[in-house]
Structures are given as structure tokens and as C-alpha cells.
Amino acid sequence: MAIGISIPRIDAEGKVTGRTPYPGDLDLPGQLYLKVKWAGRAPARIRRIDTSRAEALPGVVAVFTAKDVPVNEYGLIYFDQPVICGPGSKPGADVVRYEGDVVALVAAESEKIAAKAVERIEVEYEDLPGVYDPEEALRPGAPQVHPDYPGNLLCHYRIRQGDVEAAFREAAVIVEGTYRTPFQEHAYLQPEAGVAYIDEEGRITVVTAGQWVHEDRHQIAHALGLPEDRIRVIYAAIGGAFGGREDMSVQILLALAVWKLGRPVKIIWSREESIIGHHKRHPVTARVRWGADREGRLLAVEADVIADVGAYAYTSTKVLGNITMSLCGPYEVPNVRADIRGALTNNPPTGAMRGFGAPQALFIAETQMNKLAEALGMDPVEIRLKNVWREGSRMPTGGIVPEGVSIAEVVEACARAAGWRRTERGWVRPEAPSSPDPMKRYGWGFACGFKNIAYSFGFPEHSWARIELHGDAQVEKAIVFHAGADVGQGAHTAMVQMAAEALGVPLEKIELRASDTAFTESSGSSSASRMTFMAGNAIRGAAERALAAWRNEERPAVGEFTYRPVRTFPFDPETGFSERPNVTYGYVAEAVLVEVDIETGQVRPVKVICADDVGRAVHPINLRGQIEGGVVQAVGYAITENFLVQQGRILTRHFSTYLIPGIYDIPEEVESLILEHPDPLGPWGVRGMAEMPFLPLAPALIAAVHDATGVWFHAFPLTPDRVYAGLHPNRVPGGRAVHE
Amino acid sequence: MPARKGKRTTGAPRQAAPRKAAAAVQPAARHRIRVTVNGRPCEAEVEARTLLVYFLRDVLGLTGTHVGCDTTSCGACTVLLNGEAVKSCTMFAVQADGAEILTVEGLAKDGELHPLQKAFWEDHGLQCGFCTPGMLMTAYAFLKENPHPSEEEIRIAISGNLCRCTGYMNIVKAIQHAAQEMAAR
Ligand code: FES
Numbered sequence: 070m071a072i073g074i075s076i077p078r079i080d081a082e083g084k085v086t087g088r089t090p091y092p093g094d095l096d097l098p099g100q101l102y103l104k105v106k107w108a109g110r111a112p113a114r115i116r117r118i119d120t121s122r123a124e125a126l127p128g129v130v131a132v133f134t135a136k137d138v139p140v141n142e143y144g145l146i147y148f149d150q151p152v153i154c155g156p157g158s159k160p161g162a163d164v165v166r167y168e169g170d171v172v173a174l175v176a177a178e179s180e181k182i183a184a185k186a187v188e189r190i191e192v193e194y195e196d197l198p199g200v201y202d203p204e205e206a207l208r209p210g211a212p213q214v215h216p217d218y219p220g221n222l223l224c225h226y227r228i229r230q231g232d233v234e235a236a237f238r239e240a241a242v243i244v245e246g247t248y249r250t251p252f253q254e255h256a257y258l259q260p261e262a263g264v265a266y267i268d269e270e271g272r273i274t275v276v277t278a279g280q281w282v283h284e285d286r287h288q289i290a291h292a293l294g295l296p297e298d299r300i301r302v303i304y305a306a307i308g309g310a311f312g313g314r315e316d317m318s319v320q321i322l323l324a325l326a327v328w329k330l331g332r333p334v335k336i337i338w339s340r341e342e343s344i345i346g347h348h349k350r351h352p353v354t355a356r357v358r359w360g361a362d363r364e365g366r367l368l369a370v371e372a373d374v375i376a377d378v379g380a381y382a383y384t385s386t387k388v389l390g391n392i393t394m395s396l397c398g399p400y401e402v403p404n405v406r407a408d409i410r411g412a413l414t415n416n417p418p419t420g421a422m423r424g425f426g427a428p429q430a431l432f433i434a435e436t437q438m439n440k441l442a443e444a445l446g447m448d449p450v451e452i453r454l455k456n457v458w459r460e461g462s463r464m465p466t467g468g469i470v471p472e473g474v475s476i477a478e479v480v481e482a483c484a485r486a487a488g489w490r491r492t493e494r495g496w497v498r499p500e501a502p503s504s505p506d507p508m509k510r511y512g513w514g515f516a517c518g519f520k521n522i523a524y525s526f527g528f529p530e531h532s533w534a535r536i537e538l539h540g541d542a543q544v545e546k547a548i549v550f551h552a553g554a555d556v557g558q559g560a561h562t563a564m565v566q567m568a569a570e571a572l573g574v575p576l577e578k579i580e581l582r583a584s585d586t587a588f589t590e591s592s593g594s595s596s597a598s599r600m601t602f603m604a605g606n607a608i609r610g611a612a613e614r615a616l617a618a619w620r621n622e623e624r625p626a627v628g629e630f631t632y633r634p635v636r637t638f639p640f641d642p643e644t645g646f647s648e649r650p651n652v653t654y655g656y657v658a659e660a661v662l663v664e665v666d667i668e669t670g671q672v673r674p675v676k677v678i679c680a681d682d683v684g685r686a687v688h689p690i691n692l693r694g695q696i697e698g699g700v701v702q703a704v705g706y707a708i709t710e711n712f713l714v715q716q717g718r719i720l721t722r723h724f725s726t727y728l729i730p731g732i733y734d735i736p737e738e739v740e741s742l743i744l745e746h747p748d749p750l751g752p753w754g755v756r757g758m759a760e761m762p763f764l765p766l767a768p769a770l771i772a773a774v775h776d777a778t779g780v781w782f783h784a785f786p787l788t789p790d791r792v793y794a795g796l797h798p799n800r801v802p803g804g805r806a807v808h809e
Numbered sequence: 810m811p812a813r814k815g816k817r818t819t820g821a822p823r824q825a826a827p828r829k830a831a832a833a834v835q836p837a838a839r840h841r842i843r844v845t846v847n848g849r850p851c852e853a854e855v856e857a858r859t860l861l862v863y864f865l866r867d868v869l870g871l872t873g874t875h876v877g878c879d880t881t882s883c884g885a886c887t888v889l890l891n892g893e894a895v896k897s898c899t900m901f902a903v904q905a906d907g908a909e910i911l912t913v914e915g916l917a918k919d920g921e922l923h924p925l926q927k928a929f930w931e932d933h934g935l936q937c938g939f940c941t942p943g944m945l946m947t948a949y950a951f952l953k954e955n956p957h958p959s960e961e962e963i964r965i966a967i968s969g970n971l972c973r974c975t976g977y978m979n980i981v982k983a984i985q986h987a988a989q990e991m992a993a994r
């Protein structure tokens with residue numbers, strides 16, 4: 070048995086000894102250092118850019134501007150962002166749209182010289198009007214952010230199902246709310262870095278940290294106007310990702326410089342550059358109305374959601390697709406009318422981050438559920454169990470929920486573990502502790518959710534693996550080739566386990582070669598909670614073929630396999646109908662106990678119970694690590710991480726002002742409940758899980774604060790000032806507005 | 810794959826790459842310092858404004874000491890200076906003149922991992938591992954002072970180190986475990 074056990078991570082020894090190189094730890098003989106000249110402002114047209122004073126500096130080898138980029142555009146969904154902004158390339162590329170646009174790239178003999186040279190680049194800007202509020206951006210006459218998106222509308226999803234008006238007329242209770250969710254910064258601890266060189270076969274080779282080597286290669290090839298086989302991408306150790314490394318950061322810049330200069334190059338971003346230079350989680354504003362009958366059965370949902378997508382698309386169309394399908398929670402709702410729009414602004418672009426739109430959607434849905442429960446005098450667990458999907462349920466977008474629906478079991482398991490009891494009158498919540506300190510209040514909150522596993526909406530999802538069996542009478546060594554990235558979650562360890570399991574050979578005989586385009590085909594991205602699910606299926610297929618070849622006496626016996634899951638479908642643009650938007654789902658529920666200091670507004674999560682249906686736990690300890698890490702990152706989202714942007718400028722540019730949770734901020738206890746209801750499509754029943762623990766935390770926490778204080782917060786993070794103003798609206802000027 | 814600093818592996822060209830002199834920008838005053846790093850004495854010329862962390866990483870090639878921030882917030886750069894845990898991004902190399910420095914590379918003795926390293930490995934006290942060297946060095950200094958810590962004391966000890974991946978729980982467990990191992994010796 071190689072799965073279901075917690076073997077030592079295969080990457081741990083190198084990491085505890087300091088031997089494992091992260092991208093910034095690599096050096097090449099004769100390397101040059103690269104430094105970015107950022108726009109640092111927005112928006113404006115670049116009239117003229119003068120690099121002569123920079124070039125004159127001894128030690129400066131080159132200064133690249135827009136005209137040096139053959140196909141000056143990149144982007145995961147649309148090629149809508151210039152690699153370098155400025156005149157001389159394609160139309161529209163002469164405009165900087167947010168402060169993180171790149172204006173020039175310096176290559177110099179030392180980092181210090183490169184930095185000096187950046188200061189000497191002179192840029193003449195012509196101010197353009199900006200727009201920083203997504204609702205304003207959608208109004209007629211608003212400044213146009215990007216020529217590709219008229220009216221600043223990136224996308225508009227609609228759900229039209231049933232008769233919403235009639236349903237609201239029948240409803241016994243209707244709950245309305247306006248919600249706002251904040252930006253969030255990934256804040257992986259390792260800032261963007263990398264080196265590039267020309268390899269033995271003449272390929273432009275970029276060594277960096279990302280989430281999908283083949284997509285990086287594709288983006289580089291496109292921008293340089295070269296065939297993909299001229300480019301090689303390798304990942305060094307990756308210092309966290311959380312969706313923030315899905316889009317390009319240093320990749321194309323490194324490739325451009327090594328290609329132009331023929332000399333090895335290196336770049337390291339500072340923390341500040343990292344915060345400016347990559348996308349964020351989408352802030353969302355939502356006006357919603359939910360109706361239920363007297364028994365608590367959901368009748369109708371109406372929603373109007375606007376997300377700030379910032380200056381470029383990144384993966385926003387997909388994130389908003391995810392918001393669309395998560396907007397009603399894991400519940401049967403017969404009548405839905407929803408509009409979900411993405412608005413361009415001159416703010417930092419937004420895109421993938423752990424949960425991919427689900428945290429925002431579920432914050433709204435789950436808070437609505439909790440308020441409905443309150444309005445009906447019903448327990449929050451009780452109302453959920455009346456409405457959750459069952460096998461055969463229909464999603465609000467029309468299709469049947471994929472087989473393996475376990476949300477009811479997950480909700481019950483979590484509730485019981487938290488102390489909920491089932492009585493004749495239904496579920497009853499546990500008594501929150503009371504404190505002798507009259508300023509301290511305690512409360513319990515509950516929320517649940519689901520997360521799609523793998524890419525969705527018609528994407529040609531696939532994952533490749535190859536296995537070589539070496540030996541004679543017995544397998545002496547099994548080499549597994551897989552392109553997938555280990556971003557820290559332990560994917561490579563899981564791959565080794567799954568290969569050993571599929572081949573029936575001991576773990577020690579497995580050798581993994583991963584994350585290098587030179588010897589792999591695409592295995593897809595380490596995102597969408599997909600890697601274990603997809604890689605497991607790919608490895609299983611390759612193992613079967615390799616074993617067949619082995620029985621055929623082939624030596625080495627080679628098996629190659631590309632796994633393609635069931636087909637998915639996009640939403641109908643008018644009705645939102647999709648027969649199957651996603652491959653499959655994982656389910657999660659959380660109960661949170663908080664302490665609120667009503668004197669200071671301090672909110673402290675005391676205990677979090679997180680139940681996750683993972684299908685099958687390949688590596689239980691790593692899995693618990695994902696739960697604890699996901700919960701703590703969500704505590705940051707809900708309480709401490711207050712990402713501030715003013716007129717497009719990020720105010721929280723450092724870890725001294727953008728406060729990710731330290732150990733004082735975390736719950737005293739995180740109890741992980743790992744449930745294993747096998748997914749019919751998963752390898753050994755595996756579902757993905759890395760995003761799930763994040764999802765219900767904010768709504769559960771906000772419900773707990775309500776239980777403790779009687780006040781609903783419709784916006785977060787619950788920083789002390791916001792909480793204080795919400796609790797004491799009369800003591801603070803503008804107090805009401807702060808919590809709404 | 811190119812080799813990392815300070816080591817040569819096949820197929821990948823690499824050399825020790827001390828930072829190129831900054832002569833092209835402006836000649837900066839240089840100072841000679843003597844330090845003992847991981848038990849080995851060394852002498853070098855550094856600019857007055859070179860931070861200790863860059864001296865370790867770029868001059869000595871000890872890249873196990875990481876840089877995660879620019880505001881003394883993360884602790885990824887923590888090393889021991891004369892037995893005390895310091896954030897090496899927050900002092901100049903010249904301030905370390907005459908000091909004994911211990912980095913993560915010096916924790917293992919004669920090929921045997923330190924109990925802390927073993928515990929972080931076995932108890933999964935890491936995910937991406939970028940914070941790990943700083944955590945290890947902080948914990949190392951702490952356990953020297955307090956070999957039988959409570960969980961609360963461990964939390965206080967690592968409160969200057971950030972981790973974005975683990976949620977800290979397994980890190981605390983690993984340190985507890987290492988303390989027990991060390992006490993049992
Ligand atoms: S690098 Fe963050 S504290 Fe030193």
C-alpha cells in the first residue's frame with residue numbers, strides 16, 4: 070500500500086538542509102542582472118522614452134523597450150497585456166494602465182548598476198483619465214481602460230432559470246443584502262525570480278517558479294514569435310503559489326533578454342515588486358435577494374455581482390464563471406436570476422487565487438443562508454440540510470450535479486464534531502462559552518461549500534504521464550515523467566506514491582522527473598485542486614501500459630498516457646445553462662468559534678473545525694497541512710489582510726503593512742476531519758482538496774461574530790476598526806458605513 | 810538546470826559569482842571583515858552597506874538563507890550571530906566582523922541531520938520550505954535557551970517568522986518533537 074500513508078516528503082531533506090535551490094538561489098557564469106522599470110503610475114500614454122542616459126552607464130549592457138518585443142503581448146485567456154509598454158510595437162501598447170505595467174528592462178553587469186540605470190530612464194507621459202471603481206467603470210462615458218473591452222465590460226454571465234418574481238411572491242421570508250469582498254494578495258514567501266540561459270541544444274531556457282511549465286513556454290514562444298520547441302522551461306523549487314504564479318511574471322522578460330544578448334541572465338524581484346507585479350484576488354460587490362418558504366426551502370435567488378478585474382483580463386473570465394456557478398452555494402434553487410459582470414479598471418489586475426472566485430461567491434451565499442436561518446428561527450445546519458444537493462440534484466445552471474455528491478454527509482460530520490446535536494426539533498447549535506470578562510463575547514458560526522476539481526467550461530482538460538520500467542526479471546527502477554509543478558503542496562510526493570501504488574512496486578524504486586518541458590508533455594497547471602486527481606489518472610494509465618509492455622518482455626518497458634476527463638460545457642450566454650460546467654466536485658464544511666473583544670474590536674478565531682471530503686487521502690499528513698494552511702490563509706482574508714488600493718496605487722506594498730497571519734493570528738485549534746467518499750472519476754476515488762478549506766471560513770467566521778455580538782458584517786476583513794465601528798456605530802463617525 | 814551557488818554539478822555551468830564590483834556606479838568604500846561561518850573562518854572585503862544576508866548568499870554562496878521581504882517582517886533570513894538569532898537582512902555585514910555565524914547549512918554535523926531538521930522533515934513542518942531555514946535557526950537558538958518549552962513558549966519564539974503555507978501547526982509540533990529528542994539524548 071503506497072497511498073493512504075504519510076511517507077516523508079521527497080523534497081524535505083533538501084529543504085531542511087538549505088540545499089534545495091529556489092529560483093533566486095541559482096547563478097550562471099557570466100550572468101547579467103535584470104531590473105524592471107515599472108510604470109509606477111496609471112494611466113498614461115508614453116509619448117517618448119529616453120534610455121540613453123541609462124545605456125551610457127558603464128556596466129549596462131542593454132535597455133529593452135516595447136520595440137524590442139517581437140509580439141508584444143501576453144495573457145492566459147487573451148493576449149491583452151504588453152510585455153513592455155511603450156511606443157514602437159503594436160497599437161495600444163504605448164499606454165500604461167496600472168502601476169505594475171513594465172516600461173523598460175535593463176540588463177547590466179550587477180544588480181546595483183541595473184538599479185541605477187533604471188533610475189536614469191526618462192519617460193514622458195501624457196496623463197489619461199483613469200477609473201478605479203468597477204461600478205463607475207461600467208457607466209456610460211467612463212474612461213475606457215483597454216481598447217479590447219468596450220464599455221470596460223470584460224464578461225457578463227447570466228443565469229435565467231424559472232420564474233423568480235412568482236417565487237418571491239410565494240416566499241415566506243426574503244433576505245436581502247449588499248456584500249463587498251476585498252482584494253487579497255497571494256504573499257507566497259518566495260518573491261518572483263529566475264535565471265535564463267541557452268542550453269546545450271540551443272534552446273532558450275528559463276528556470277523559474279510557476280504553476281504550469283508548458284503554459285509558460287507557450288506564452289514565451291508567443292511573445293518572442295518563436296516556435297515552442299525553441300523554448301524550454303524548468304521549475305526550481307517553488308516557494309508557494311496559490312494561483313499567483315499562474316500568469317507570467319519574470320518568464321518572458323528573462324527569455325527576451327537571454328535571446329537578445331546570448332548571455333545568461335538573472336532576475337529577483339523584491340517583495341514590493343512582487344506585490345506590484347502580479348495579480349490579486351478579485352474584489353466583488355454583490356446585491357442579492359434570497360427567498361425561502363416557511364420550512365426553509367429555497368425558492369429563489371436574485372443576484373447582481375460586479376467584480377473588479379483591474380487593467381487586464383488575466384484569468385478573470387474563468388474566475389467569474391466560477392463565481393457564477395458557486396453563487397447559490399451547494400443548494401437546489403429552482404428559480405434564479407443572476408448577472409455577473411467583470412469590469413476593467415485601472416486597479417491592479419485580478420485573477421487566480423486559491424478558491425478561484427468560490428470564496429467570494431460562497432461568502433455571499435453562505436451569509437445569505439445564515440441570515441435566512443435567523444429570519445426563520447432555524448438552525449444554520451438544519452436549513453442547509455434541507456437544501457443541499459443530493460445525488461441527482463440540478464445545479465442552478467441546469468445540469469445534474471456530477472455523481473458522488475456528499476455535501477450532506479460533510480455538513481453533518483462537521484456539525485457533530487463542533488458539538489451540534491440532532492434533537493426532535495432538528496439540529497441545535499452548541500452553547501458558546503462565556504467569559505468572566507464582560508468585554509469578551511463568544512459565538513459559533515457555520516458555513517459550507519464545494520469546489521470544482523480540474524479545468525471547466527469546455528476547456529480541453531488533460532494531463533500526461535510517462536513511465537519507464539527498468540530491470541530484468543524484476544523492476545529495479547521505475548522512472549516517472551510528469552510535468553506537474555510541486556508548488557509546496559506536496560504534489561511530487563503524492564505522484565511517487567500513486568506511481569508505486571499503480572505499479573505495485575516499492576516506493577524506493579520510483580524516481581520522479583518533473584517540471585521540465587525538455588522531457589515532458591503538458592500535464593496541466595497546479596491549480597483548480599486538480600493535480601492529484603489529474604496526475605493520478607494519468608499515472609495510472611501510464612502504469613497500466615508500462616506493465617503491459619513489461620509483460621511483453623520489453624526492456625525498458627515504457628508506458629505513456631494522456632488522461633482526458635469527461636467533457637465540460639460553457640454556460641449558455643443568455644440562460645447560463647450548462648449540461649456539465651465542471652468535471653467533478655469536492656465538498657467542505659466549517660464551524661468556527663470566535664472571541665470578539667467588544668471594547669477593541671479584536672476578533673480572534675478560537676477553534677475551527679474543517680470537514681473535507683477528499684475522496685481518498687493519498688497522504689493524510691500533507692492533507693491536514695493543506696487544511697491548516699488553507700484555514701490560516703482564509704483567516705488572513707477574513708481578518709488581518711487589508712489590501713489597500715487608492716486611485717490605482719497599492720498602499721500595502723510590504724509585509725509591514727500587508728499583514729499575513731503570524732502565529733498569534735491563527736486559531737488555537739484547527740480540527741481536520743478527512744472524509745473519504747470516493748469520487749467515481751477519481752484515481753482510487755481521489756478528489757482534489759487544496760482550495761476547499763479556504764472557502765467557508767469567512768462566512769462561518771462572520772456568522773460566529775454575529776452569534777457573539779448580534780451584528781452582521783457585510784464586508785471584511787474584520788479589522789478591529791471595522792468591527793469596532795460596526796459594534797458601536799454611534800461612537801464612530803460614519804460607523805454604519807464601515808461595516809456595510 | 811544550472812547549479813546553485815557554491816556547488817558544481819554536471820551539465821550546468823556555474824561559478825562562484827561574487828557580486829561584481831560596483832566601480833561602474835561609484836567606488837564604494839570597502840571594509841575587510843573576518844567572520845567564522847559554520848565553523849569555517851573566512852575573510853572578505855565588503856562594502857559598508859552590504860547586508861549580512863547578501864554577504865552570506867552572494868559572497869559565500871550560502872543560499873539556504875532566504876530573503877522573503879524588505880521590511881524585517883518574515884524571518885526567512887534568520888541566522889545565528891554569536892549564538893543569537895538575528896534577521897540577517899537587518900544588519901550590515903561589517904557589523905558581523907569578528908562574529909561566529911551559523912546558517913542552516915551548518916546545522917547538520919558530520920552528515921547527521923540536527924534533530925530539528927529531522928523533526929521538520931518527519932513531522933511535515935514544511936510545505937514550500939521557503940520559510941524553513943529561518944524557522945529552523947530561530948528554533949535552534951530558542952531551544953538552546955529553553956530546552957523544555959511549552960507550546961505557548963514555542964509560539965512566542967517563532968512569532969517573528971512568517972509562513973504562508975503550513976498554518977504553523979506542524980511547525981510547532983516539529984519543534985516540540987525536536988525538543989523531546991534533544992532532551993532524551
Ligand atoms: S528577509 Fe524578511 S525578515 Fe529578513
Ligand code: FES
Nearest residue numbers: 936940972973974
Ligand atoms: S512552508 Fe511555505 S512559507 Fe512556510
